[in-house]
Amino acid sequence: MPEGVREFAALYPYHLDDYQLAACRELDEGRGVLVAAPTGAGKTVVGEFAVHLAVQDSRKCFYTTPIKALSNQKYHDLVERYGPDRVGLLTGDSSVNSEAQIVVMTTEVLRNMIYAQSPTLNNLGFVVMDEVHYLADRFRGPVWEEVILGLAESVAIVALSATVSNVEDFGEWLRTVRGDFAVVVSERRPVPLFQHVLVGRRLVDLFDGVAPTASELPAERAARVNRELLKVSREESGRVRDDSRRARGRSGRGRPGQRSSYGDQPAQRFAARQPGRGEVAIVLERARLLPAIYFIFSRVGCDAAVRQVADSGTVLTNRAEAALLGDIADRHVAGLGEADLRALDYERFRDALMAGVAAHHAGQLPAFKAIIEEGFATGALKLVFATETLALGINMPARTVVLEKLVKFNGEAHVDITPGEYTQLTGRAGRRGIDVEGHAVVLWRSGMDPRAVAGLASRRTYPLRSSFAPSYNMAVNLMATLGRDRARELLNQSFAQFQTDKSVVQASRAGRGLRVDLAGEYAAVECHLGDFMEYARLRDEISRLEAAASKDRRREQAEQVSDSMTKLLPGDIVHLDRQGWSVVLRVGQKAQRGAEPWVQTISADHTVLKLQPHDLRGPLTPVGRVRVPRDFSVRDRKSRRSLLQSMSERIEEKDPQVPDVASPSDESVARRIAEFRRELKRHPCHECPDRETHAVHAARIIRLEREAERVERETTGRANSLAVQFDRVCAVLDELGYLDGDDLTDAGRMLRRIYNELDLVAAECVRRDVFAGLDAPELAAVLSTLLYESRPSRDSVPPRMPNRASEQAQSALRATWREVGQVERRHRRDRGREPDIGFAEAAWRWASGQELAKVLATTDLSAGDFVRWVRQVIDLAGQLASAAGPGDLRRTAHAVQDAMRRGVVAVELEED
Template sequence: MTETPDGERRSAGLVDEFASGYGFAFDDFQSTACRHLTEGRGVLVAAPTGSGKTVVGEFACWLAVESGRKCFYTTPIKALSNQKFHDLAARLGADRVGLLTGDTSINPEADVVVMTTEVLRNMIYARSRTLEGLGFVVMDEVHYLADRFRGAVWEEVILGLAADVRLVCLSATVSNAEEFGEWLDEVRGGMEVVVSERRPVPLFQHVLVGRRLYDLFDQQAPTQVPLPGARADVNPQLARLAREESRLVRDDRRRPRGRRERRRIEDGYAARQGSQAPTRVRPPRRDGAVEALAERNLLPAIFFVFSRQGCDQAVRQLLGSGIDLATRDERVRLLEIAERHAGALSEADRRALDWETFTEALGRGIAAHHAGLLPAFKAIVEEGFVQGLIKVVFATETLALGINMPARTVVIEKLVKYNGETHADLTPGEYTQLTGRAGRRGIDTEGHAVVFWQPGLDPRALAGLASRRTYPLRSSFAPTYNMAVNLVGSVGRRQARALLEQSFAQFQADRQVVTMARQATQQSEKAEALWEQAQCDRGDFREYARLREHVKQLEGELVRLRRRDHRAELADALAALEPGDVFWIPAGKHQGWAAVILPGNRNTPEPRVMTYDRQIVQISERDVNEVVRPISRVRIPRRFDPHSAADRRALGNSLQARAETLGSRPPRAEHTRPDEALADEVAELRTQVRAHPCHDCPHREEHARYAEEAVRLERSHDETRLKTRAKVNSIAARFDRVCGVLDSLGYLEGDHVTESGAMLARLYNELDLVVAQCVRQGVFDGLSVPQLAAVLSSLVFEARHTDARTPHRMPDDESEAAQVAVRAMWRDIVTVERDNRVDRSPMPDIGFAEPAYAWAAGESLAIVLSRSQLPAGDFVRWVRQVVDLAGQIAQAPGTGALARSCRQVVGAMRRDIVDFDPDED
């Protein structure tokens, strides 16, 4: 669209009018993006953290008010929504701004409404009247669509919004912004991409060795995107330190271990080397690091420590060192903030939350920030830090993706972190995200990133990490059961399928197809050249080679089939075991009778058991060579403690007594052999190979070498072609399989959503189908409020990978019986999913059942935390998840009397700190 001179003047005038309300001149990228909006286009803005891209979102809100239309401002998390609500209310007026976050509703029919992205998704599916008059939607932190758990929500919104709604997508700097923008333009139309690589506050990189700060780059080169032909050299002093350390490590391997002998050799080495002798480089201490930064006026600082426990330990270390970073006046103001946010906490609650240690550190300008903190504590830290009163915060990496808390300096203690499965190196994207917090716009003239020296640190590798901007945006979109019933109910199955083919995931998959097709052609040409060299005068060697290859493939398939079927049977049998089940371990060092103490969960499917000789072990399919099944039961005490000798003795006695009544091992179960036909086919093919004329050729193996490589290339060619076909319409094909499950279970009938499907459409939960089936089958009926809370908790809770795995039980017999039914329902669904080739739903986890029961029964925070040993922040978060699920069931159609029970669960659990929101003060 070509803008007329009058239109350009009007656009510039609107932007200038809006900009006059800010105390700084807009950057080019901000002005450009705002002008696009005035010209009737949507915009994707990709810019570094702290660059001010939210100005564009605020302009969309202002423009909506000026033009008499609505604007929704969406964020990925409630804390960001709360913060943006306060910002916009201060700028536009409280009467014009509303807030919707699931459990909070303030002025929902306002001109501008701030909400989490899930709330908008739910409004679209429910065809809410609130959508009427909507002109703009701002999607802050839109790069969250790469999140594998919640990312699909962003694409659902982008695809589901009315065509006349203008999108304003705000993203961190991603390396494929143009690709993302091209997709947005394709599905929405009229989208412009505005990319800014420039940090408004230059970032300088350092390495802290002991208490000495070294610049990472020679001549203190700040991190910027390198210009063509430019290069930033590593500080030669750091390179020398790395070489010296490497030399010392090699020497250590050859030296004797006695302290006196080592010292004698080291002294002699130093005397020979003189001033050039290498010195042992030590990683910095936290207290020394804080003092070193304070001396250089580099506070406030955020120290990123990749564990909650590490953050809390760091605070205690600074307390023990006596460091005090706050003035008397700052201490008074910090304690005032603390009392304002947490004044409602009782003395018992404060003791349970270690309030004294928290406020002692706070008064010294030191704090931790992580998901394990109570929301009120996090609010105290955030406010104190933003006001410049807190000088050091030890935080997990979640802070880098959360609310606005910039610092003068960011410190990264280690360049590896645990990703839930293994310790992995930080990626350039993660490093950029973390260090993006350094440098406060309008306060600092420069920001600083500091990395602790660690043994083996390579300065050149760190320089590469710090100077790259490789943060590609990859779609995590996948159809879910809830999504499927909502789409089919809205537009029918065929149109829903077509809509999903427009997803960013499919867009990215299609882009790979051209590359893969070119690769397949090259493979085919190389294979044909090799067949020419494999010719044989005895017969058709291509036919012979393919016959041999077919035998080889079928033999491998036979082995895999036997292993896979056997493994699947073993795993399913172990997953079916419940607490108290007595079964026979058929082989291995644990052979004999055993009793299940703790069933498998999402993270650890293997049950924990007590064996006949009273060992407590985890059993996996590797420990059994045949399918196991429960033969009898013993009672497991509700609060069984595997570390208690008395508990172990009592259970061991029960197991041995039951084993005496059962006698020797149970009879072996008979199994069919589905692979017999395949084995017969392999035998027949071997006969054909031996009878082929090329089999007796004296040059057979020489020909075979060429033929095997040709066959390998042909196989690669076929696999590439299969992958290509799989990528074409792959999202729609997955949607078809999801619909197959829903058809089988009665949630869909062609284009018709059944009554059960209408209920499922209002359940937004990872285990939505399990919840819906349990409601249909009456699993939750008749439970008391605490019992229902306990059972519902198993459908939302997910133990952290780093949590210690201790046995958990349901609180009483009624909730345990309901939980057994829940797990049976989950197993039935998994079977249907397997038949339809759908990834199986995660296993219910009872790890939060007892705290949920106790809280719903009215127990105090102090007692619940003491019993569960859960961090306060985790406890509040999981209670709110249970409340959210109960609320969804209560509002879903067709839940009958259960709706009343769920409303009672919401009322019982939304109390005290769970109902307290520091942002609503």
């Protein structure tokens, strides 16, 4: 072992793992290194070795993280080791000792430094990229690739990642763009993880024997699911079937589509065995499985769970622990006034905390999250209800992780969690140096399949997919620093393009295989009478035209049938193909786009049908009408007879002809088909005795040729896809005057300083004086519309702009967004998301100096979400001040920052 690595390892109170030592050796030998290991396995040790090397070599080291909370945590860790003089912090909100030898920062800050060619980058030797798998994040992921591609070649990168299934691909890409780069992978959890299912109040092991995640390496054969759980599942299924039969027996017949496992009383008795959250806490306490993180995929659910446990009187702490937690909480909120604390319901939060229970989610106040994180680290806080964001955030391991459900809402639908998500969530279980083993507990739910749970628990990896795509801000920054050609070249070096290119290679390989197959088939269609492929293509064209004509006829007929149904009225007499003369009883029009019309009819034999277009051979044409009484009921035999008697009398009176169901046809297509058939018969190969044998091979050739053409089109479309996107971005910027050839205009230089999803719209608003004449609260309100994204809400009261001036400015901003969208459409770019006024009034009120309680009362946002959106407005105002240059807009933007940095927001910034 190299001496430097040995000296560094001696700083730790435990022996470093083999993978940690291997990664440190690679770094000591001058290589960059990608480290992929399970959550909690100690990857950050390798990042800390990079800091150690930088200090020894008198060079700088930047330690980057995806979120501010992680940056703050790492900053405090490094200050403890190296002292405050050597360590700095840059998060956008905070700037502490920014020119220090060791600087902890968010990845966005480093990206901005690279584009600005900041002198702070001088003498930079190492960059640690913690949680590098964040580059898969749709919104923030591209920043990681911008940094990896933009850093000087002399900078060694330490990339720390969760275990991903395509780590070799990622490592290969890093070697391609960064040169000598090592990949070190560990599958071993330092603390073995045991899996359980909580059935009622009993903890049952998920596996017979040792779980795969409790082994150093994946088991050679799959671990067997515990037979006791399979028995529970079978008993429940049998009980549900029996209950369903009894329900049918009681009512005479079952109700179609009803699942008795959720709706019937006996099934509910089984489901009632599921314990409440307070009971789960007691079970975990008695099993000595606390502290625990209890994942609930809902912020509201997390807060409700804390109330349920607290209201049940459950106390998980002793007096000393309760006092410690109270002191921690009071220290973090010392800067807040009584009114703010009341608005935040602090006393209730503090009481639950001292009982050992808290919630942790993105909607929480950062100060409250800091209290929870510190309290949990001491071991005094016993149970934290959390959303899945905790699994991707700060270092907060527990002895046990509980999953209440294995289904979550993804914003559009309720979906099963993936094996990768399960791994990430349960990875928090087992505190290194404290616990000899970790535990994952899944709560039993009605209908659960233990084998499916075992499948989640046995697979530990997930693929890393790039989300990189050029934005307008990225384009002008790349143009300014590299020029157009070099920028296109750089984009083609991205991980996104690397993954695309691999698929292009696979497609090309498939194309080569198709061509080999074609060569063999061509030999089989050689005909001594002529060009058989020419003959075969005539046959194929005839078949294609006939199929297309048939499809057109079916579509036209379906449209005619549908139109005829929508024009019917109750009482119309129509003829059905099988039932004969019938009376229309009800008509259902198209209730929504894509829905089909329907009609309900009754025929002479009393058959009642509900018909849709696909049930009919042709349009329904009324031949007469009868009156359908308002109180008509198909269940009333007398009413049916009377109505059908009226129908018979009307038919006898008019003696209508049965409508002829004619199929529409296209005469021009029919003529072409006839012409091709004549040509086919004149072709010399038509008389070949082996014609049909040749035809089989010819048909295969035509199919292979079409497949080869499809593969070639896809390959061409994928190759250089990011460069094509970049060209479209530049075309938009050219048209709007941000570029002059390969040079940036003044507008382009202004756009370089705006980092926002609607960056181009914001820049256009500056150019068009949309923000001119607004005061600070009005500007805050309008800027919020470029940032905010409303959550789905059932509220009937629509949001509004706070006053006339802000409303006029927002209308102008929206018009700008539409005009930019028109330019984007011309250049085949997706339009940016729509501006959202949902936070405008809250931003205006806060910037106007109103109290926190009054502002929160006007919005359904949590205090944490409110602070987060205020911060983003402050950040965008700062970007705008920098972009606009000297003048009124810069002064007003700075006034926005000053007005909004107060009270709870100012305290949170200090927390950071």
